[in-house]
Amino acid sequence: MTALNELTASEAARRIAAGEITSEALVRACLERIEARDADVAAWVVVDPEYALEQARVLDAGPVSGPLHGIPVGFKDVIDTADLPTRYGSPIYEGFVPEADAACVALTRAAGGVVLGKTVTTEFAGRHPGPTANPHNPAHTPGGSSSGSAAAVADFQVPLAMGTQTAGSMIRPSAYCGVYGLKPTFGLFSFAGVHDLAETFDTLGVMGRSLDDIALFRAVLMAIDAVPLEAAESPPRIGFCRTPLWDEADKATHDHLEDAAARLARAGATVTDLDLPSDFNDLLTVTWRIIVFEMARALAHEKYAHPDGVSGKAHSMIVDGEATPLETYLDDMRLVERLRSLIHELVDGTDIILTPSAVGEAHVGHSDTGPVTFNFLWHVMNMPALNIPAFTGPLGLPMGAQLVACRFDDDALLRHAVWVDRHIRS
Amino acid sequence: MTALNELTASEAARRIAAGEITSEALVRACLERIEARDADVAAWVVVDPEYALEQARVLDAGPVSGPLHGIPVGFKDVIDTADLPTRYGSPIYEGFVPEADAACVALTRAAGGVVLGKTVTTEFAGRHPGPTANPHNPAHTPGGSSSGSAAAVADFQVPLAMGTQTAGSMIRPSAYCGVYGLKPTFGLFSFAGVHDLAETFDTLGVMGRSLDDIALFRAVLMAIDAVPLEAAESPPRIGFCRTPLWDEADKATHDHLEDAAARLARAGATVTDLDLPSDFNDLLTVTWRIIVFEMARALAHEKYAHPDGVSGKAHSMIVDGEATPLETYLDDMRLVERLRSLIHELVDGTDIILTPSAVGEAHVGHSDTGPVTFNFLWHVMNMPALNIPAFTGPLGLPMGAQLVACRFDDDALLRHAVWVDRHIRS
Numbered sequence: 001m002t003a004l005n006e007l008t009a010s011e012a013a014r015r016i017a018a019g020e021i022t023s024e025a026l027v028r029a030c031l032e033r034i035e036a037r038d039a040d041v042a043a044w045v046v047v048d049p050e051y052a053l054e055q056a057r058v059l060d061a062g063p064v065s066g067p068l069h070g071i072p073v074g075f076k077d078v079i080d081t082a083d084l085p086t087r088y089g090s091p092i093y094e095g096f097v098p099e100a101d102a103a104c105v106a107l108t109r110a111a112g113g114v115v116l117g118k119t120v121t122t123e124f125a126g127r128h129p130g131p132t133a134n135p136h137n138p139a140h141t142p143g144g145s146s147s148g149s150a151a152a153v154a155d156f157q158v159p160l161a162m163g164t165q166t167a168g169s170m171i172r173p174s175a176y177c178g179v180y181g182l183k184p185t186f187g188l189f190s191f192a193g194v195h196d197l198a199e200t201f202d203t204l205g206v207m208g209r210s211l212d213d214i215a216l217f218r219a220v221l222m223a224i225d226a227v228p229l230e231a232a233e234s235p236p237r238i239g240f241c242r243t244p245l246w247d248e249a250d251k252a253t254h255d256h257l258e259d260a261a262a263r264l265a266r267a268g269a270t271v272t273d274l275d276l277p278s279d280f281n282d283l284l285t286v287t288w289r290i291i292v293f294e295m296a297r298a299l300a301h302e303k304y305a306h307p308d309g310v311s312g313k314a315h316s317m318i319v320d321g322e323a324t325p326l327e328t329y330l331d332d333m334r335l336v337e338r339l340r341s342l343i344h345e346l347v348d349g350t351d352i353i354l355t356p357s358a359v360g361e362a363h364v365g366h367s368d369t370g371p372v373t374f375n376f377l378w379h380v381m382n383m384p385a386l387n388i389p390a391f392t393g394p395l396g397l398p399m400g401a402q403l404v405a406c407r408f409d410d411d412a413l414l415r416h417a418v419w420v421d422r423h424i425r426s
Numbered sequence: 427m428t429a430l431n432e433l434t435a436s437e438a439a440r441r442i443a444a445g446e447i448t449s450e451a452l453v454r455a456c457l458e459r460i461e462a463r464d465a466d467v468a469a470w471v472v473v474d475p476e477y478a479l480e481q482a483r484v485l486d487a488g489p490v491s492g493p494l495h496g497i498p499v500g501f502k503d504v505i506d507t508a509d510l511p512t513r514y515g516s517p518i519y520e521g522f523v524p525e526a527d528a529a530c531v532a533l534t535r536a537a538g539g540v541v542l543g544k545t546v547t548t549e550f551a552g553r554h555p556g557p558t559a560n561p562h563n564p565a566h567t568p569g570g571s572s573s574g575s576a577a578a579v580a581d582f583q584v585p586l587a588m589g590t591q592t593a594g595s596m597i598r599p600s601a602y603c604g605v606y607g608l609k610p611t612f613g614l615f616s617f618a619g620v621h622d623l624a625e626t627f628d629t630l631g632v633m634g635r636s637l638d639d640i641a642l643f644r645a646v647l648m649a650i651d652a653v654p655l656e657a658a659e660s661p662p663r664i665g666f667c668r669t670p671l672w673d674e675a676d677k678a679t680h681d682h683l684e685d686a687a688a689r690l691a692r693a694g695a696t697v698t699d700l701d702l703p704s705d706f707n708d709l710l711t712v713t714w715r716i717i718v719f720e721m722a723r724a725l726a727h728e729k730y731a732h733p734d735g736v737s738g739k740a741h742s743m744i745v746d747g748e749a750t751p752l753e754t755y756l757d758d759m760r761l762v763e764r765l766r767s768l769i770h771e772l773v774d775g776t777d778i779i780l781t782p783s784a785v786g787e788a789h790v791g792h793s794d795t796g797p798v799t800f801n802f803l804w805h806v807m808n809m810p811a812l813n814i815p816a817f818t819g820p821l822g823l824p825m826g827a828q829l830v831a832c833r834f835d836d837d838a839l840l841r842h843a844v845w846v847d848r849h850i851r852s
Contacts, residue, residue, distance in 0.1 A: 110730045192621075300533045300616070304535065
């Protein structure tokens with residue numbers, strides 16, 4: 001029998017609604033798992049067991065209140081919670097408790113979710129890492145900036161968690177820890193009540209251990225009806241995109257992705273190579289320039305009121321942003337606009353893009369959370385992206401495949417992902 | 427001699443830097459004007475005289491700290507201030523004091539600005555009005571949602587103020603009250619620390635009594651060097667756009683705009699009619715659908731945790747947003763994307779667009795703050811827009827001309843506006 005903390009959210013919600021298990025028992029199982037593993041994984045900034053159990057007992061005492069009734073959820077600690085401290089990964093906000101829930105927290109509660117706690121984030125979801133380790137091998141990074149959310153979901157400490165992505169902070173940790181992670185089309189999950197980093201790119205996302213769970217949590221956050229996720233009726237037309245940075249991926253990534261493309265074709269998908277024109281060659285440089293320019297403005301309060309509380313990594317990005325001329329930034333933004341049109345022309349006739357989630361397995365060490373090599377491009381294009389925990393690397397760590405769709409086609413992305421998920425593994 | 431509170435920010439900053447006047451004297455003059463006029467105009471939610479004077483005294487005692495050294499500024503009360511209450515126009519937040527300054531407040535302080543107080547906003551910058559009256563005739567609306575900012579600047583209570591626009595909330599009150607108002611290209615002023623309403627459109631803007639002041643404050647908020655605003659070298663190529671809703675404007679608006687277009691042509695501008703294709707005909711409906719869909723998500727905390735604190739107007743918009751199918755919203759967003767490309771093709775070869783700022787003078791009454799008829803289109807296109815207080819209407823109230831430029835061409839918009847401002851009046 002599966003331990004309660006190992007249930008998917010969908011299965012746990014079904015059992016709670018059927019009266020087979022209680023939310024309290026589920027929350028308790030998650031709390032016990034956290035207690036057993038926290039010294040190794042350190043996925044959480046704040047967990048308040050009594051507060052979580054009290055939410056569960058209240059839900060257990062009432063009728064089924066929504067599709068997440070009784071399900072514990074972890075929130076990346078850049079997301080405001082009205083009754084738990086919110087630190088934004090920064091000593092500046094030590095002990096701070098927001099006045100209001102972020103919109104995504106309020107929507108989770110309204111659907112019956114239990115706020116289990118806040119998960120470790122890098123500082124302001126930037127580059128200065130937190131203490132979290134990869135649950136598959138604590139010597140390795142969990143990825144970031146949504147480090148704690150990915151590690152906690154992967155380690156069966158919570159079935160669902162939210163993260164954010166400004167360049168690669170959802171997909172990469174999902175791949176490194178081996179969970180499903182969806183970063184929707186830009187803007188589809190309200191960012192109200194979430195700390196800003198670089199507003200042109202800041203995006204919320206969800207992590208879970210099944211596609212059904214991703215679809216369920218997405219529906220809650222979009223405030224739409226939660227309906228069972230069904231596979232697309234026919235195999236997808238897949239554009240296999242190695243991207244201009246293919247050579248930066250390791251051999252395991254190359255092999256897994258090439259094998260997967262061949263396997264999906266054998267299973268019935270139409271797989272064609274998607275080669276990007278040279279217009280995209282400078283996009284990584286452009287992406288970082290936009291991010292640091294915007295960070296230098298969005299973090300103005302922290303920079304001026306608490307300069308000693310800003311990490312060296314964030315400080316140096318802010319300095320870079322201050323040194324970036326406005327005209328450079330505007331030209332970069334104009335380029336991004338042009339590429340957003342171009343990419344939709346290029347992928348016309350394909351349903352989804354298949355591309356790596358990361359350059360390889362999670363690396364050893366915790367001083368950084370890994371490169372955005374295969375994440376930034378799709379992210380900057382505002383396209384929805386999904387990590388499928390499809391492979392295992394030579395070190396025994398999880399590796400992912402990334403699926404991407406056109407802007408606003410999140411629904412189709414998930415339905416095609418069901419088909420891909422069934423056929424991608426060897 | 428001009429009373430201190432009637433100085434523009436640029437002139438006051440020059441005099442303070444030259445040691446001719448003190449910030450304290452300037453702030454005191456503004457406070458006295460507020461005291462004399464507040465019963466009639468009601469532009470402020472919070473003014474703390476001692477706190478404002480203390481900031482001024484500290485600045486007076488030190489060296490010139492930035493381009494706004496000693497200049498009082500008003501902030502619309504959807505903008506967080508760490509040491510003044512922030513109510514978001516809602517009883518839900520009575521007495522709330524944020525932990526941190528919004529980025530725009532921090533940037534203002536860093537430039538030497540004095541936070542004079544918080545100006546009246548409609549509830550969450552939506553449609554439920556506050557108590558502010560038009561300073562030119564208190565029986566009339568000041569416009570909204572940036573009601574207090576427009577009224578306070580127009581009434582010489584403060585030289586500069588910030589507002590926000592989600593459809594027409596900067597340009598319309600600027601026109602109704604007779605001030606310059608700039609709503610920049612979407613995203614150029616960091617929205618960090620400002621309450622969200624409909625994130626696809628939420629935009630900060632600045633109001634002042636001269637174009638120099640608009641350029642000065644814009645530079646501070648963009649964290650770029652403040653350089654004197656100079657007119658473009660040659661007269662602009664102007665696209666005169668009556669828009670598909672021209673018939674909703676009154677005769678005074680028609681006459682003033684037609685006269686202005688002719689006058690600018692005589693002064694040397696190339697003026698051509700810009701006719702929009704039928705693609706834009708449904709955009710007002712689309713705009714409201716997107717706004718209510720997003721409000722229903724962004725205001726989730728208020729909706730669920732404080733349902734009795736939400737006004738009837740906001741509640742009914744939230745209900746509309748909940749009833750809007752996701753696919754409708756996504757189709758609307760796809761249309762907006764397509765039109766954003768199309769509009770740039772249509773205006774190719776023009777420097778700026780000339781179009782009304784409002785349907786007419788400010789109407790009598792305070793139950794609503796006026797229609798978005800001539801604002802929403804340019805706003806949804808993410809294009810920078812500027813109100814020039816160019817005309818006087820038949821009731822003796824101010825009327826505006828709106829100038830619009832391509833996305834990211836804010837700088838050119840301001841430089842062309844200098845030329846237009848010199849020639850647009852009869």
